[in-house]
Amino acid sequence: MHYSPIEVPLKASGLAKRFGAVQAVSNVNLEVGAGTALGLLGPNGAGKSTTLSILMGLLAPDAGEARVFGHAAGSPEARTLTGATPQSAGFPAELTPREVLHYTAACYGTPLRLDELVDRFGLEALVDRRIAGFSGGEVRRVALALAFAGSPKLVFLDEPTTGLDTASQKGFREVARTYVAEGGALVLTSHHWDEIEAICDSITLIDKGETVLNAHIDDMRARTKAKHLSFALPRDTAPPDWMQARHDGQRWHVETAQSDAVLRQMVEEALPFDDLALEPLALEALIEHIRQEEALQ
Ligand SMILES: Nc1ncnc2c1ncn2[C@@H]1O[C@H](COP(=O)(O)OP(=O)(O)OP(=O)(O)O)[C@@H](O)[C@H]1O
Ligand SMILES: [Mg+2]
Incomplete structure (x- = not known):
């Protein structure tokens, strides 16, 4: 097989x-470009972690092919270009993060940017303590730092922020965005839609082991006129049935591709709405919308 000189960081079919x-x-197909982040999405058991294990070369696929910068996934060349945090990570409890990070960088044959990792992952107070006594979130932060310890060009993160407090989640978003802005390629699974939206350029949605959608988030936004309309109503008032609005306990929500017409009609019917907001669809609703459109075609 022939590969062009400029190889994509990851391609699987x-x-x-x-x-x-x-x-x-x-049947999973996906691709990740340099300086971009891909969100691998799907319900529990959809096959995300299994897919990542194949991409990392930890599992051999029964069929299909995965290439990392043109090298077979799992080959020594692919491994030295790749960093990862699995869904659950175990560490030798007697070691300190400093030791584990040094060891990892040495395996990659790259110099360790220890100060940078300690700073980015908030490990100042942890770096010289034995991992044995760490809390779940602390172990998770070390595991995340480890993914970046070998200065990889491609990073796989499986539910990286599960169990992290909000400050660490925020810190992680910054780390991920910086890594991608500096040219890294990132594959991320998460059940937090806002996290995917904050970090990723494109998504691959898998369901029951199959890719059901590959799309750039910007393209999806450009393709649909649908918007999220929300407003408050006085208690004991409900929107008319034609609006198909749902109530979250405080506000009413409508997703519609005809927001102008809906608004006009609301005014015409003298609906006593308050605090109205018209926003782009949130990612989950956007994907749902695109899938419905595709099903209709
Ligand atoms: N080693 C294994 N042996 C048997 N079944 C497995 C194994 N690994 C995964 N599975 C099964 O394969 C399916 C996909 O699992 P996978 O872990 O890839 O899902 P996931 O998309 O990562 O889910 P989650 O969101 O819960 O992490 C599940 O039905 C799971 O039970
Ligand atoms: Mg999983």
Whole structure:
């Protein structure tokens, strides 16, 4: 097979993996460019972690192919270009983060930017303590720093912020954005839609082991006129049925591609709304919208 001199950081096609009776992954296709972040999305059991294990070269696929900068996933060349944090990470409890980070950088053959990692992941108070006594969130932060310790060009993160407090989640977003802005390629799974939206350029949605949507978030936004309309109403007042509005306990919400017409009609019907907001669709609703549009075509 011939590969062009400028290789994409990650390209996978037709991935499949079965565990006994469970077809965990049946047809996953995805691609990640340099300086971009991909959100790998899907419900519990969709096959995200299995896909990541294949991409990292930890699992051999039954079918399909994954290439990292043109090298077979799992090959020594691919591994030295790749960093990762798995969904659950175990560390030798007797070691300190400083030791683990040094060891990791040495395995990659790259100099360790320890001060930068300590600073970015808030490890100042932890770096010379034994990991044995760390809290769940502290272990998670070390695992995250580890993904970046070898100065990789491609990073896989499986639910990186699960169990992190809000300050650490915010810190992680900055780290991820900086890494991508500096030219890194990132693949991220998360059940936090706002996190995906804050970090990722594109998404791959998988369901029951299959890719059901590959899209750039900007393209999806450009493709749909749908907007999120929300407003308050006096207690004991409900919007007319035609609006198909839902109530979250405080405000009413409508997703519509005809926001102008809806607004005009609301005024015409003298609906006593208050504090009205018209916003772009949140990512989850946007994806739902695009999938419905595609199903209609
Ligand atoms: N080693 C294994 N042996 C047997 N079944 C497995 C194994 N690993 C994964 N599976 C099954 O494959 C399916 C996909 O699992 P996977 O961990 O990839 O899902 P996921 O999308 O990462 O889910 P989550 O959002 O819960 O992390 C599940 O049905 C799971 O039970
Ligand atoms: Mg998983």
